[in-house]
Amino acid sequence: MMHKIGFIGCGNMGRAIIKGIVTSGVCEPGDIIASAHTQATIDAAHEQFGIDVTLDNTQAASAEIVVLAVKPYMFDEVVPQIAPALPEDVILVSIAPAKTLAWLSETAGVAKVVRLMPNTPAAVGEGMTSVVPNDACTQEDVDRVLAIVNSFGKSEFIPEKLIDAGSAVAGCAPAFFYMFIEAMADAAVLEGMPRAQAYRFAAQAAVGSGKMVLESGQHPGALKDAVCSPGGTTIEGVRTLEEMGMRGAVIDALMATVDKAQSL
């Protein structure tokens, strides 16, 4: 029986997606096969998720949907290697920056290609994924990919030229939020709060703030204003963040990720 999804590589992002898929139940573990470079990685994936595993990329490539989840620099080696094993009607999915739909289709010798830019919160069903199908994909193909992607979070279609922006503001963003949570917890610890409790407070404040933006329909600036009582404590923090160049630092950091993606 042909597997429904094959993963070439199952590192941080591959595992986050597999965890999201298996937890949501959109696919049975037995519908999924994953390959990796080392035995230890595939053993761990089999143990954790109950999926089929192999060290042979061509075996993982014999699936209805094949997800390329190796580092971008590996694509020049791995895509030609799996090309002869890909089923003719395969939907080839890439989660990497830099490799375009045109490059993927030509190098793999397949018609249907989808670029996704997911993020690791997929592992807890709160992913945010950019979706870019090529013209050869039918509505049914796109729906099949969306069923998988939406099983581990939210998704939106974007034009291919915006994939690096999507990567900055969703793919890379968790790292920046973790830094913000860690820094805020450091301040609470400085005030005497136990560290584990400080992480819970900062993380839940982040979750709640994100939900407010998504669900209230209000501008983030208006939501910020509502927290800042005149002459109060929060506005002192706002002044300090602005003095330290918070907005400029954030914009520069995201643009640095875009520059790097475009240089790969």
Ligand SMILES: NC(=O)c1ccc[n+]([C@@H]2O[C@H](COP(=O)([O-])OP(=O)(O)OC[C@H]3O[C@@H](n4cnc5c(N)ncnc54)[C@H](OP(=O)(O)O)[C@@H]3O)[C@@H](O)[C@H]2O)c1
């Ligand atoms: N991490 C993120 O948050 C994130 C977000 C969006 C997109 N992405 C993209 O996702 C892709 C994977 O990133 P990652 O963070 O998951 O990297 P990673 O943790 O380094 O995982 C890479 C995986 O590729 C496997 N691998 C290496 N050489 C291989 C080969 N020749 N054949 C088959 N598998 C091989 C590795 O196996 P071993 O474990 O056995 O070495 C590992 O399982 C990248 O293109 C990245 O840009 C990542």
